[in-house]
Amino acid sequence: MKLNIALLAGDGIGPEVIDQAVKVSDAVAKKFNHEIVWTSALTGAAAIDAVGEPYPDSTHEVCMKADAVLFGAIGHPRFDNDPKATVRPEQGLLKMRKKLGLFANVRPTFTFPSLIDNSPLKRERIEGTDLIILRELTGGIYFGERGRKDNGDTAFDTCTYTRAEIQRLAKLGFEMAMTRSKKLCCVDKANVLETSRLWRETVQDMEKDFPEVTVSYEFVDAVAMRLVQWPNSYDVLITENLFGDILTDEASVISGSMGLMPSASIGIHTSLFEPIHGSYPQAAGKDIANPLATVLSAAMMFEDAFGLKEEAELIRSVVNKSLAEGIVTEDLSGKNKAYKTSEVGDWLAKNI
Amino acid sequence: MKLNIALLAGDGIGPEVIDQAVKVSDAVAKKFNHEIVWTSALTGAAAIDAVGEPYPDSTHEVCMKADAVLFGAIGHPRFDNDPKATVRPEQGLLKMRKKLGLFANVRPTFTFPSLIDNSPLKRERIEGTDLIILRELTGGIYFGERGRKDNGDTAFDTCTYTRAEIQRLAKLGFEMAMTRSKKLCCVDKANVLETSRLWRETVQDMEKDFPEVTVSYEFVDAVAMRLVQWPNSYDVLITENLFGDILTDEASVISGSMGLMPSASIGIHTSLFEPIHGSYPQAAGKDIANPLATVLSAAMMFEDAFGLKEEAELIRSVVNKSLAEGIVTEDLSGKNKAYKTSEVGDWLAKNI
Ligand SMILES: CC(C)[C@H](C(=O)O)[C@@H](O)C(=O)O
Ligand SMILES: CC(C)[C@H](C(=O)O)[C@@H](O)C(=O)O
Numbered sequence: 006m007k008l009n010i011a012l013l014a015g016d017g018i019g020p021e022v023i024d025q026a027v028k029v030s031d032a033v034a035k036k037f038n039h040e041i042v043w044t045s046a047l048t049g050a051a052a053i054d055a056v057g058e059p060y061p062d063s064t065h066e067v068c069m070k071a072d073a074v075l076f077g078a079i080g081h082p083r084f085d086n087d088p089k090a091t092v093r094p095e096q097g098l099l100k101m102r103k104k105l106g107l108f109a110n111v112r113p114t115f116t117f118p119s120l121i122d123n124s125p126l127k128r129e130r131i132e133g134t135d136l137i138i139l140r141e142l143t144g145g146i147y148f149g150e151r152g153r154k155d156n157g158d159t160a161f162d163t164c165t166y167t168r169a170e171i172q173r174l175a176k177l178g179f180e181m182a183m184t185r186s187k188k189l190c191c192v193d194k195a196n197v198l199e200t201s202r203l204w205r206e207t208v209q210d211m212e213k214d215f216p217e218v219t220v221s222y223e224f225v226d227a228v229a230m231r232l233v234q235w236p237n238s239y240d241v242l243i244t245e246n247l248f249g250d251i252l253t254d255e256a257s258v259i260s261g262s263m264g265l266m267p268s269a270s271i272g273i274h275t276s277l278f279e280p281i282h283g284s285y286p287q288a289a290g291k292d293i294a295n296p297l298a299t300v301l302s303a304a305m306m307f308e309d310a311f312g313l314k315e316e317a318e319l320i321r322s323v324v325n326k327s328l329a330e331g332i333v334t335e336d337l338s339g340k341n342k343a344y345k346t347s348e349v350g351d352w353l354a355k356n357i
Numbered sequence: 358m359k360l361n362i363a364l365l366a367g368d369g370i371g372p373e374v375i376d377q378a379v380k381v382s383d384a385v386a387k388k389f390n391h392e393i394v395w396t397s398a399l400t401g402a403a404a405i406d407a408v409g410e411p412y413p414d415s416t417h418e419v420c421m422k423a424d425a426v427l428f429g430a431i432g433h434p435r436f437d438n439d440p441k442a443t444v445r446p447e448q449g450l451l452k453m454r455k456k457l458g459l460f461a462n463v464r465p466t467f468t469f470p471s472l473i474d475n476s477p478l479k480r481e482r483i484e485g486t487d488l489i490i491l492r493e494l495t496g497g498i499y500f501g502e503r504g505r506k507d508n509g510d511t512a513f514d515t516c517t518y519t520r521a522e523i524q525r526l527a528k529l530g531f532e533m534a535m536t537r538s539k540k541l542c543c544v545d546k547a548n549v550l551e552t553s554r555l556w557r558e559t560v561q562d563m564e565k566d567f568p569e570v571t572v573s574y575e576f577v578d579a580v581a582m583r584l585v586q587w588p589n590s591y592d593v594l595i596t597e598n599l600f601g602d603i604l605t606d607e608a609s610v611i612s613g614s615m616g617l618m619p620s621a622s623i624g625i626h627t628s629l630f631e632p633i634h635g636s637y638p639q640a641a642g643k644d645i646a647n648p649l650a651t652v653l654s655a656a657m658m659f660e661d662a663f664g665l666k667e668e669a670e671l672i673r674s675v676v677n678k679s680l681a682e683g684i685v686t687e688d689l690s691g692k693n694k695a696y697k698t699s700e701v702g703d704w705l706a707k708n709i
Contacts, residue, residue, distance in 0.1 A: 084548075095548040125482045125586050146498075146516065151551040158520040160555035164498065168510040194599075196432075196447040199503040203512035226606040233585055233610050234477050247546075251603055254578040258585050 008034070008041045008311060011071035011275075013064065016049040016094060017284025018294035018346075019077025025296035025350025026075060026303040029323075032357035033307065033316050044071065048101070049079030049094040049284070059097025065104055069274055073310035074105075075303060076279035082286055102142050106273030108170070109177050110140040112253040112281060113267070114236070116260045119328050120337070124261030126233070131259055136239040137181060138256060140249025141166075141174045142270055145200070147246045166200045166245065171207040177271065178243035179215040185240055189220045192228045192244035192252065204245060225252070232256055257281050264295040264336050265324075267302035269309055278306040292345045295334040297324055300353060323356045360386070360393045360663060363423035363627075365416065368401040368446060369636025370646035370698075371429025377648035377702025378427060378655040381675075384709035385659065385668050396423065400453070401431030401446040401636070411449025417456055421626055425662035426457075427655060428631035434638055454494050458625030460522070461529050462492040464605040464633060465619070466588070468612045471680050472689070476613030478585070483611055488591040489533060490608060492601025493518075493526045494622055497552070499598045518552045518597065523559040529623065530595035531567040537592055541572045544580045544596035544604065556597060577604070584608055609633050616647040616688050617676075619654035621661055630658040644697045647686040649676055652705060675708045 012027070014020040027043065034041045046064035053059050059079070068074050079094045101107070115135045116124075124131050149163030175191070182189040191208045193201035205222055212220055223231070225248045231238065232252065236259050244252060257263045263282065270277040280298030288294045301324060308317035327333060332352045335343035344352070364379070366372040379395065386393045398416035405411050411431070420426050431446045453459070467487045468476075476483050501515030527543070534541040543560045545553035557574055564572055575583070577600045583590065584604065588611050596604060609615045615634065622629040632650030640646045653676060660669035679685060684704045687695035696704070 080548075093548060099549070125478050127477060127479055130477045147549055149513070153551065153555070155519070157555075159517060160551040161501070161515055161517045162550045162552050163513055163515050165511060165513045167507070194602075196436075196445060197451070197499055198514045199505065199512040200514050203505070203509075226602050229581070229603045229607040230610045230615075233607065248603075250546075250578050251581045251600075255581040255585065255607065258582045263582075 006039045006311065006313070008039055009070065009072045010041055010043055010306075011068045011074040012043045012045045013048045013074060013076045014045065015077040015079040015284060016051055016081050017078055017286040017289040019049070019079065019284055021289075021292060021294055021346050022280065022296040022299040023075065023077040025346060025353070026299040028350045028354040029300050029320060029357060030303045032354040033320060036357055037313070037316055048097055050081035050084070052097060053092055053094065057092070059092065059094050060100040060104075065101070068101070068105055071275055073306050074275055074277040075306060076277050077299065078280065078282065078284040080284040099147060102270065103148060105275055105277065106143065107270040107277055108141065108143045108273065109174055109271040110142045110249065110253070111269040111271060112138045112140065112256070114138070114256040114260050117262050117265065117325070117328060120260075120262045120265070122261065123337070124259060126236075126259050130234070131236055131261070134237040134260060136236060136256065137241050138249060138253045139174060139178045139181065139241065139243045140253055141170065141245050142249075144170045145246035164198070164200050164247070166203055168203065168207050171204050172211065175208050175211055175243055178241055179211060179218055182218045182241045183215065187218050188240040189218050190228070190239060190242045191220060191222050192225050192242055192248055193222065194225050194248070195222070196224060200245065208243070228252060229255060232259065253281065265297045265301060267298055267305050269302070269305050276310050278302040278310070292347055293335055293343075294346050295336050296346050296350055297327075300324060319357060323353050326356060327353055358391045358663065358665070360391055361422065361424045362393055362395055362658075363420045363426040364395045364397045365400045365426060365428045366397065367429040367431040367636060368403055368433050369430055369638040369641040371401070371431065371636055373641075373644060373646055373698050374632065374648040374651040375427065375429040377698060377705070378651040380702045380706040381652050381672060381709060382655050384706040385672060388709055389665070389668055400449055402433035402436070404449060405444055405446065409444070411444065411446050412452040412456075417453070420453070420457055423627055425658050426627055426629040427658060428629050429651065430632065430634065430636040432636040451499060454622065455500065457627055457629065458495065459622040459629055460493065460495045460625065461526055461623040462494045462601065462605070463621040463623060464490045464492065464608070466490070466608040466612050469614050469617065469677070469680060472614045472617070474613065475689070476611060478588075478611050482586070483588055483613070486589040486612060488588060488608065489593050490601060490605045491526060491530045491533065491593065491595045492605055493522065493597050494601075496522045497598035516550070516552050516599070518555055520555065520559050523556050524563065527560050527563055527595055530593055531563060531570055534570045534593045535567065539570050540592040541570050542580070542591060542594045543572060543574050544577050544594055544600055545574065546577050546600075547574070548576060552597065560595070580604060581607060584611065605633065617649045617653060619650055619657050621654070621657050628662050630654040630662070644699055645687055645695075646698050647688050648698050648702055649679075652676060671709060675705050678708060679705060
C-alpha cells in the first residue's frame with residue numbers, strides 16, 4: 006500500500022519526536038511492504054520565522070494532498086506573554102483545524118500498568134481507566150466573532166454551535182460507544198448556556214437512533230470533579246471545543262502516562278495524528294523528550310487512517326516492550342539509565 | 358454586636374445543613390454576647406414552587422437589608438434534563454449574584470490532616486495544599502447575550518468583560534496575595550480568546566501597583582493539569598467566571614475534604630457565604646448530609662463580614678475537634694459510627 010503522509014514537525018521538541026515516529030513508521034512499512042511518501046511542511050513559530058505565517062498556504066496544499074497528517078507540536082514562549090502579538094503559532098493550529106475540517110479530536114486516556122505509580126492519583130482510583138474524550142474542534146468560542154469595544158476597554162468572544170455541527174460530532178460518539186461499553190456521556194453547561202442546551206437537545210433527539218447506547222448528561226464542572234475522583238467510571242465523553250480543551254488536558258495527567266498519550270483529529274478532508282503534549286520549549290534540541298506519544302500517534306494513524314490494524318498493534322507492542330525493558334527517556338527512567346530521544350527511536354525501529 | 362443575617366436555605370440538603378450552621382452560630386453569639394437576627398427567605402426550586410420565581414423580589418429585599426447572607430444550596434434534578442424548562446433554580450442563583458453585585462467568589466482549598474487519606478490523590482501530592490481561587494462571578498459568558506437563530510438550529514452565547522470588572526477582581530487577588538505568599542496566578546486562555554487577552558493586559562498593567570507580588574500567567578488547560586499534579590504549588594489564582602466554575606470544582610476534590618469546603622462571595626451590597634457542595638437531592642430529608650462545610654462558611658462569615666476573628670477561630674477549632682473525635686456523618690465515618698446531620702450540629706453547638 007502507498008501511504009501519502011504530510012509531516013508537520015512544528016516547534017520545540019516537535020522535530021525530535023517526529024523523527025522517531027518516522028523511523029518507526031518506516032520500519033513498519035518495510036516489514037509489511039508498504040511505501041510511505043513523507044512530505045514535510047512548515048508550521049507554527051517555525052513557519053512564522055520562515056514565511057511570516059503559522060499555517061502557510063503551501064503547507065495547507067501538502068496536507069490536502071496527503072492521506073493523513075502526522076503532527077509534532079507548536080507554540081513558542083516568546084508569543085505567550087505578549088497580549089498584543091498579532092501573529093501567533095496557535096493561530097496556525099486553529100486555521101489548520103478549520104481549513105482541513107478537523108471537526109473531532111479523539112483523545113484516549115488509558116493506563117500502562119508499568120507506569121501507574123507515576124500517576125498523582127492513587128492506584129485504586131485509576132486502575133482500569135480507559136476513556137475517550139471526543140472534543141468538537143472547529144466550532145464554539147474558538148471560532149466565533151470576537152473583538153474590542155469602548156476604545157479597547159471591553160472585549161468579547163462569541164460561542165456558536167449549529168445543530169448540524171453537534172450531530173456530526175455526536176454521531177461519532179454514539180458509534181464509538183457502540184464498539185465499546187455502550188455508555189456515552191454528554192458534557193455541557195446546559196444550566197447556563199444556550200449552546201449547551203442545543204447540545205443536550207440534539208443529543209437527546211439522537212438517542213432513538215442508537216437505542217443500545219445509554220446516554221448520561223453531566224455538567225462540565227461535575228465532570229471536572231469526577232474525572233479526578235473516578236476516572237474509570239467513564240467510557241466515551243463528547244463535548245464542545247473549550248470544555249474539551251480543559252477536560253482532555255485534565256484527563257491526560259490522571260493516568261501517569263501523559264508523555265505517552267496520542268490523539269487523532271478526524272476531518273472532512275484528511276485526518277491528523279499528534280501527541281497531546283505541547284512543544285515543551287525548555288527541552289528542545291536536547292534529545293531528551295519522550296517520543297512515545299508521537300510513536301503511538303503514528304500507530305493510531307496506521308489503524309484509523311489506513312485501516313492497518315496489525316501494523317498499529319505491532320507498534321504498540323514494541324512500545325510496551327520498551328517500557329518493560331526500561332528503554333525510556335529521563336521522564337520515565339527514575340533511578341535507572343535514561344535513554345536519549347533518538348536512542349529510544351532507534352531501539353523501537355530495530356525491534357519492529 | 359448585632360448581626361443581621363439573611364438565611365437562604367434553598368433546596369435538597371440545604372435546609373438541613375443550614376439548620377446546623379444556625380445552631381452553631383447562635384451558640385457562638387451567646388458566648389460572645391452578640392445578637393443575631395436571622396431572616397429566612399425563599400430561593401431556588403423551593404421558591405419556584407411557592408411563588409413561581411427562583412429569586413423573588415421579597416428575597417432580594419431581605420438580602421439587601423442584611424449585613425450578610427448565609428446560603429445553603431439550590432438545584433433540583435427535575436429541571437436538569439429538560440432543556441426546554443423556562444424557569445430554573447439556577448437562574449435564581451445568577452440573578453442573586455448579579456443583583457447583589459457578588460463579583461468575587463472566594464474558594465479556599467486546604468487539607469485537614471485527618472482527612473488527607475480520603476483524597477483521590479496521593480498524600481505527598483496534596484500535603485500542604487492551601488490555595489485560594491478567586492472566581493469572577495458577575496460577568497463573562499454567564500451574563501452575556503445568548504439566544505437562537507435559524508429556527509432554533511443555531512445557538513449562541515457571548516462572553517464579555519470590561520477592564521473595570523477585571524481590575525475589581527484582580528485587585529482583591531493582589532491584596533490577598535500580599536497577605537499570603539505574594540504569588541498570584543492569572544488563569545486565562547489568552548492564546549485564543551480576546552476577553553482573556555484583556556484579562557492578561559489588565560493584570561499586567563496592575564503589576565506595578567503591587568511590586569512585591571510575583572504574577573504568573575497560565576492557560577486554563579495547563580492549570581487544569583497542574584491542579585491535579587501539584588496543587589500545593591499554587592497560592593492565589595484569579596480567573597473569569599466559567600473557568601472559575603470548572604477549576605474551583607476540580608480543586609474541591611483534590612483535598613479529600615470536599616464536604617468541608619466553605620466559600621464566600623464578596624459583593625457590592627452584601628456578602629454571601631455558602632458551602633461549595635450542591636443540593637445533593639438524593640440525600641435530602643434523610644438527616645445524613647455533612648453540615649461541616651456550611652458551619653465553616655458561617656465561620657468565614659463571622660471573620661470576613663463582621664471582623665469577628667476569635668469567633669471564627671472557635672468554630673474552626675470545634676470542627677477540628679469533631680473530626681478528631683469522629684463526630685462525623687456517614688461520608689467521613691468510615692467503619693466507625695456515623696452521626697446524623699442534626700447530631701453533628703448539636704455536638705458542635707454544645708462544644709462551642
Ligand atoms: C494551543 C491551543 C490553541 C490549543 C487549543 O486550545 O485548542 C491547545 O491547547 C490544544 O488543546 O490543542
Ligand atoms: C448552578 C450553576 C449555575 C453554578 C455556576 O455555574 O455558577 C454552580 O455550578 C456554581 O458553581 O455555583
